Amino acid sequence: MTSVPLSAYLVLALILFCIGLYGALTKRNTVIVLISIELMLNAVNINLVAFSKFGMTPAITGQVFSLFTMTIAAAEAAVGLAILMALYRNRKTVHIDEMNTMKH
Amino acid sequence: MVDNAWLIPLFPLASFFLLLLFGKRFGSRSAEVGSLFTFVSFICAAVVFTKSLHESSYKQTFNWLTVGDAQITVGFELNPLNVLMLVLVSFISFLVHMYSKGYMNGEKRISIFYAYLGLFTFAMLALVMSPNLLQLYIFWELVGLGSFLLIGFYFHKQEAKRAAKKAFIMTRIGDMGLLIGMILLFWQTRSFEYSVIFQAVEAGDISQSLLTFIAIMIFVGAVGKSGQFPLHTWLPDAMEGPTPVSALIHAATMVAAGVYLVAATYPLFQASEVALLVVAVTGGLTALFAASIAVVQTDVKRVLAYSTMSQLGFMFLALGTAGYVAAVFHLVTHAFFKALLFLAAGSVIHAVHTQNIEKMGGLWKKLRWTGPLFLIGTLAISGVPLLSGFFSKEEILLSVWDNGNYFLFTLALLTSLLTAFYMFRLFFSIFGGEEKTPIHAVKESPMIMWLPMIILAVFSIGIGYVQTPWFGTFLGDWLTNENSHHEFSLWLMLIATIVSGIGIGIAYILHRKSSLLTEGESSAYRVVANKYYIDELYERTMIVSTKAVSRSLVYIERYVIDGFLLVVIRITRMFAKKATKLQSGQVQQYGAIAFLSLAVLVVVYLVAGGYLR
């Protein structure tokens, strides 16, 4: 019926997830960290949609869930940037390694 | 009556509780209360005794506890040996109860004293009625308790405290032997009942080596209770208790329980040559050993205590040489004359307020009653012909001779000699010579004290005739249920008499020279006077090593167990400090660590092929 197997989508999602993870954990610029997180969420979404089609019991639920995820991602991006703005105003930096007021 | 015999020990028990709870209200009348209960007990015992002269043994049991498929029962058994002990114990106990009224007169805690006596009498009577080893063991410990309480009666005295503790612990060491033997027997036969055990022994169900071990272990129990070497050291110290107690517990009844135990489990010993030999040698050695110490003691009660040890050794010697009847016979006669001696000694102490024979002398005229009574006892124990001690001793010598062990026979003769010697040394130094106690007006004891002594004296003289070569061997026939008449051996009697005579003679000569054998500089003397340094030996070895173990364990506790704790605490603290540094405020670092840990976990599970199965 279809020539692209489920595993192909999963592997793609895995690769994107790993890239996002690497970015989120290494980049110093907070904006990039946020974007990397978006990438990770996207990778997860691919999985959701893929399983909605190729899963044990195919259903529309997967797609609906991916929509929810996107909503949350959007909200997260908005709030995250707002926090970043506030921080930048106070500390004049966007570098994540300089934000260490939670130190012991 | 016979099936209600279990009531016999309950009377003294009732007296114990009554006096313990309401002792204050009874006050000095406690003596009458205690005596009354014991008397009832004695009457019952006497009735049972007369009944059982004709009947065969009687036994009654009921279930007490279930262990797996084995039923443990309790009950009582009345066979000739048991009934004999029953009547003996209740009788002497009654007499001592009576005597104590005079001796303990004016003591504040007299109700407690009588309560303890009641407890002891209860335990001892129940002990001799036990149909099985477990029950015997239970009361075995309880008589130990009675003895412990009475030794420590004068609790404010340091010596009494120490003696009580020592008595309890030393006898407990012996008891453990009995416990081991008993449990081993149980797993061999699945029962504590004598009858079952004896059947198994006869059927040869138990291997010879194990049987020997068991018999010796049981004998260890007897050794502890009867103050035999090497567990004897508590018995002389036990003389810290009131003198009537010494008479009842540490001369006539409880210490004889060891002999009773071996006699009651005699088939076990008969099945093992080695065990019999061990019994005989221990008995013989203790007899001589104790007699030799008695020769140089200066405390009247201690002389008697060592004499008791020596006589008990005699009984074990008899048991070990197949002289079952002889041993029981001597147990009976000894109970009477030794009780008499102790009571008489108590009477003397009561009069002069000292126990040191160096401070006594010339009391013959002052103590009109006590003197002759003491003499009767002395004659009986020395084996002077026609008194009870003579017959029983002769019987023992005969059994040793028949056994063919000449070494043991020599031991027995030597002991006889020493016995006669130290007893008369004691007698002469108390009653002979000049008066040395001028301060006190020495008064004869009241009738309540000499009356029991007279009764005992009568028995000391007469009881021997139940088992003589001339008039018949009633006791032996009854005990063994067959005609055990043995041949009359005049030469043995002669030898025994001569030996006693020599002992008395030496004592008299020395008395004439007014030497008490108390001073001496020779090393041999010092060794004997210090009781062969056995106490010191125990002190230096057992006690010190136990303490050393305890101390070293204290260090282990402090440095190993708690030290380990400390190490754990330090390590935890160290990690906590290091971990605090990880709290850098760097969100990315946290994320990295969390992720890496997850990755490690995942990879490990991957390599391990799934999680732990």
Next chain:
Amino acid sequence: MNDYLLPLLVFSPVIGMIMIWLMPKTEEKTLKQFGWIGTLMPLLISLFLYQQWLTGVSLSSYQIKWNWIQFGNLAMYDDTLYTIDFELSLDGFSLVFILLTTVLSMLAALASFYIKTEWKGYFLLFLLLEIGMLGVFMADNLLLFFLFFEVTFVSLFFLIGRWGYVNKEKAAYHFLVYNGIGSVLLLFVIATLFVRVGTTNIDALTHILNVGDVALLAPISPFLTDMLCILLFIAFAIKLPVFPFHSWMVRVHREAAPPVVMLHAGVLLKIGAYGMIRFGLGIFPEQVEKLALLFMIVGVISFLYGAFLALVQTDLKLVWAYSSVSHMGIVFFGFGTLNDAGLQGAVFQAVSHGAIAALLFFLIALLYERTGTTELNELGGLAEHLPIFSGVLLTAGLAALGLPGMSGFISEFMAFLGLFKEQMLLAIIAVIGLILTAAYTLRAVLKITFGKKTYSMTWRDVQGIEYVPIAILFMVIVAIGVYPMWLGQLVQEDITTWLLRIGG
């Protein structure tokens, strides 16, 4: 009625708690009385249960099972899997411990009249502790057991740390850490079993693990089962406690208030024994059989170790504390023998030590109340002016050293009977401990009661209400000692069942 009796029993101390809670905290006398009254209700119910048992009512008819927690939606496969029910049940074995709990709680509440401060909090915690103890002995599944176990743990922590002697806080932390480790191990075992087997019900677990006719979703390998068994036993060995996990218990016994120690030594240590027998032997019979020799050796070491250390202590509390270590060693090796006599001995010893230790620590309360010290070197000759107290102390000591006619003897005797059957040599070594027991007990007791006088004339002897705990405990001790059958019958059936599982 039957359906609610067990929950009623477990939660009956709540009534007392509410009564206390409503009182202002300055009402000393009322609070103490309410605390005591609060313990009466469970006592009555448990006695009623015992009476029912005597009349032949089957104890299993009181069993209850309410739905409680459900995990996942595996109900479509098997509705007993991955569910946890609120299950309480009763058998002879647990009834013994429940009776012990209710009786000792009542007596400890009486002894708590010596508590000097913060009565309200004290009695609230005290009754909470009782709920925990009762629940522990009735819980029919491991998770419920664990929850009640933690209730005792928390309430006891505060009871130790708040009301006690000088170093009470430190002792409480020792208690916390050791028992915390024990709890963690226990939780680990319970969780693993639940994940693998899908149930925490004890009977179901036993059946699945041993009969094995149920296909598990995640099968357990023999190795894992062994490990679980060992962890479970370490957890309970800490609670019991057995050498080398005993140091917390010694500290607690030294520092906690005497009524708390009465309960602690009397009941809480027995949770270790109860857990070992019920869960260890119940769930892992084969593994226990493999470990039996180890149990016996450790038990004997514990027995001797405690005895040797008790011999040189200079504080009466410490003597009794080490004697507890020693006596728990007997429980442990009795359990390790895995035969009728040994197991019965272990159960007997647990009950008997409960009564005796409670008595001994009650006497400590009396002694401290009068003299203000429990140091052996500062005491002596009390028999002169406190004859009744001295007599009671001596008798209690004799009970502790296993004098026949009292409960200590029959328990030790049976444990040794069992040990001799399995390991003769070990048993002969262990017998030394019996001699040492006599030595250290007499040393301590005689030091206090006999000898030189060091007392003040104003100390009064035992009086009034103080007779109640002494009399009741002596009754229990002597009743077991003279006629052990009544206790034996309660547990005999259960022991036979357990032994059948080992097949020996």
Next chain:
Amino acid sequence: MSVSGEMLAFLGLAFVAVLGGILLIQLTKVVHMVLALVFTFVSIAGIYLLLSAEFVAVVQILLYSGAITIVMLFGIMLTNNQKQEEEKGNRWRKILLLLGILGFAFAVYIGIYNLDIPVQPTTLHEANTEQIGIALFSKFVIPFELMSVLLLVALVGAIVLAKKDDEGA
């Protein structure tokens, strides 16, 4: 195995998506990074199309390629950070992380490799939007409403956070 059109489309989209990701990591200017990511987002939308999820694909383009990217760009500009992403950081951490990620990827890959789910016929592609609508407003209506509340909260929160402090103070 012949290469179908669908496969070709997938390969192309996947290549672009991964390339965008790699560029995100490798580029140095922040704005470039964000732009590289737009490619990824768009190609993911394409992937959704292949998975017969047209509605999701459209939302993806609208939300990610549109809204989020723009927001991010605004963020970058407002924080006025034109500095280049200099290689500072901890080299060891990067290497370790890389290893960890590789290990993790490998482990998950094993899982994917062993995965075998039989393909079943679906009707997702028929009136996809309608199906989503029906599901959203029947079965998932409560989550949906909650989501709207969440968005509102996020909106308010973002405004409160981002507005200048001195006005309030």
